[in-house]
Amino acid sequence: MVNIFEVNETNKMVEQENLDVRTITIGISLLDCIDSDLDKLNEKVYNKITTVAKDLAKVGAEIEADYCIPIVNKRISVTPMAMIGASACKSPEDYVTLAKTMDRAAEKVGANLIGGYSALVSKGMTTGDEMLIRSIPMALTQTERVCSSVNLASTKTGINMDAVRLMGEILLELAEASKDRDSVDCMKLVVFCNAPDDNPFMAGAFHGVTEADAIINVGVSGPGVVKTALESVRGENFEVLCETIKKTAFKVTRVGQLVAQEASKRLGIPFGIIDLSLAPTPAIGDSVADILCEIGLEYAGAPGTTAALAMLNDQVKKGGVMASSYVGGLSGAFIPVSEDQGMINSVEAGAITLEKLEAMTCVCSVGLDMIAIPGDTPATTISGMIADEMALGMVNQKTTAARLIPVIGKGVGEKVEFGGLFGYAPIMPVNKYSCADFINREGRIPAPIHSFKN
């Protein structure tokens, strides 16, 4: 039977160290909704989402109460809309009606966000894919809860540079469309290399075509718990450090596993995966950068940051894998600039640059995340930054992503407020030199040699 010390330890993690379950995400396949009539398609999509996810908010609240563990987000991900709408949509405006339907359905069931306004174009774009991509600025400014993602590259296919070039333009268009609100709608759009089918985290969640009809994926959190655990081993050697991270990751993940199983049982939907990512929030003490500082860096971004992050990420996985029967999604450390107070401090102190952030993404699963850049950055430069990130993912056979926010009308040194869990971000300087002639070449970058394993 459990003892008083174990009970106190668990409750202290929740009450003082910000332990929570970051998200329960229901993945829903919309493949059976496909119809050539747009009105019928919208109706079917609405009905399917509101039927499958009808108890999401209620069950989430029940689990929170039963175990006294906060579940921050209840979300939905759906099959990439580019595919679902391909037969019915004749224009980008037609796709926007689907985004609005997703938004209404998410609101109806009490989901915070709904992902899957997505296109998978790592090798080429279909007409539908391109129309969806071109509709993104309209769709994201006219909806509240819809998140969009585009997979631009993979280790197996190489990088679709035509799509990379297009996304640079689309991102600026989206920034322009929401410039009265500091271009914040850009945070609902992410581009990927090797996008996972079962990611529960936004903005990149979508329900892959290889998945079942419906599935429950859960994302855990807990940077604050890891940070507190490491405070007790200051000055100890790497063996002790790694053991401590592993044990803590195990405990945190077990909570996720429990919540996932309960949600699966109560909703009658099979359990998919636990995503082991350490997801920070702007709350003091809930920061991945603070863990790096606790490991021994003055600021995240100092020399040694990449090594420290590589070790942290690996130990979190080693501890987490043992705690869950199925692990998937992104499973890495999130290092968003805006959602992590420690990262914001680093940027403001001048300790971290975009180039160092890029290096860090080589060893943790998520890429350049929630990074505000000057609004006058050229589209080709944005595409260049995206292409670099895609190349890292392609060659290293891992997921990488870019969620950049060009803030129209603002420059380096100014700040942008995202509100709530998303925090604020100082605008970071971007390399001034042009890559336009590189980006303007047409076609795609071929798959790397080590992808030919057969």
Added chain:
Amino acid sequence: MDKKQKAVITVVGKDTVGIIAKVCTYLSDQKINVLDISQTIVQDFFNMMMIVDFSGSDKTLGDCQRDLDKLGEEIGVDIKCQREEIFEKMHRI
């Protein structure tokens, strides 16, 4: 026989006369069986954990959480009631 439905009740707050008595009276009135109690005083703070079995009671966990919240307010302590699995899962392989 019903499977045991175990929950963990924690009571934390300033020490005063009759905390255990009041909590146990409530549990006994609701036919909730106490399986284990441990208690310590940390820096003048009363800290108690009870493992209880709900299977004989008509009340749901949610009902008890509300009642115990109220009782906690009356006594001036913080009372939490959670299903036991969260602790078992976290601390046992």
